[in-house]
Amino acid sequence: MPKAYVFTRYGGPETEALVDLERPRPGPGQVLVAVRAAGVNPVDGKQRTGFRRPGESGGRAFPVVLGNEASGVVAQTGADVTGFAAGDEVFGSAVAGGYAAYVLSAADVTAHKPAELSFADAATLPAAAATAYDGVHRLGLPAGATLLVTGAGGGVGVAVVQIARALGVRVVGVASAGKKELLESLGAVHVPAGAGWTDAVRAAAPEGVDGVYDLVGGEVLHEAAGLVRDRSRLVTAGAPAGEVERLGGARVARARDAAVLRAVADLVVRGDLDPHVTRRFPLERAGEALREVESGHAVGKVVLEIGAGA
Known part of the structure; x- marks a missing residue:
């Protein structure tokens, strides 16, 4: 049976296990995908503790x-x-869930993978x-504007830096000392x-x-709000909507559609976005991969290689 x-x-972590599951059957509007690779993110561990995304x-x-x-x-x-x-x-x-040999994906949030893009x-x-x-x-910042990114060394932060830089935006990134070389290589201060x-x-x-993209929340978000000229250009993916709205900003509204997936894939193909996959683990070591991401010390992205050709 599929793992x-x-x-x-x-x-x-004591609740985690590698198990055999029946191969899923796609329902209306769904595709069944034989997985080649799965991304590992901090939110994965949060969901294990009962965390729900907004609207879930x-x-x-x-x-x-x-x-x-x-x-x-x-x-x-x-x-x-x-x-x-x-x-x-x-993709x-x-x-x-994505840590599996087979996953279901809604067709309207699934995109064709360009041949130039690895799994x-x-x-x-x-x-x-x-x-x-x-x-x-x-945020809609014009070329030449300055964007402050808190938590800039994580997976989302590294992507924010590159996407903003591709638009001609100057980026100041707040991150641990260990992320300095990476951020500077991407053109951030x-x-x-x-x-x-x-x-x-x-x-x-x-x-x-001119803008703040917060990925930390809490006290860091409040301090960052004091640095931006226009609070309407303060967004967060690291704090609840109510918290940032009290400061005059907003939580990032996810489009969650295939058009965005195609857009970010095109950025990678053009060389404007490097996902910086730095560690790869087999599915059998998924717990180890998640521990590395949860530690906050991972530099770049961690993926699970599940099928051939990842």
Whole structure:
């Protein structure tokens, strides 16, 4: 039977297990994908503890497959699906977890994978890169403007930096000292996280910042709000909507459609976006991969290689 990496109840890593699951059947509007690679993100571990994305409701039936994004080859299509056929190389958001040999994906949030794009790179795009893309375009900063990115060294942050730089936006990125070399290689001004970071931002951008993309939340978000000239150009993917709205900003509104997936894939193909896949693990070591991401010390993206040709 096909393998999947799941959590069996809410809690910590002790709830995780590699199990055999029946191959899913695609329903109307769905495609069944034989997975080649799956992205690993901090939110995967949060969901294991009971975290829900904004708008999610209803109970979960255990075991729950971990993960949110995957790439692979269409194995079967459900009723009312057009534009996809068995054998197509695709990537998208998994309906019910991506750490598995087979996943279901809604056809309207699935995109064809360009031949120039590897399965591993494609698997990193539906969550982190698409979130980055939606937020940068929500801000709408013109070329020459200055964008402050908090938590710039993570998967979303690295994508935000590159997408903004491709639009001609100057980027000041707040991240740990260990992420300095990476951020500077992407064209960002690095500011070390920790005490005094706001003073360092003011020194790096003496005329102020035109927009903030926050990926941390909490006190960092509140401090960042004090640095932006126009609070309507403050967005977060690291804090609840109510918290940022009280500051005059907004939570990143995800488009969650195939058009965004195609757009970020085109950025990779053009060389404007490098997913920076730095670690690859087999499905059997999914727990180890998730621990690395949860630690906050991973540089670049971590993926699971599940099928041949990832």
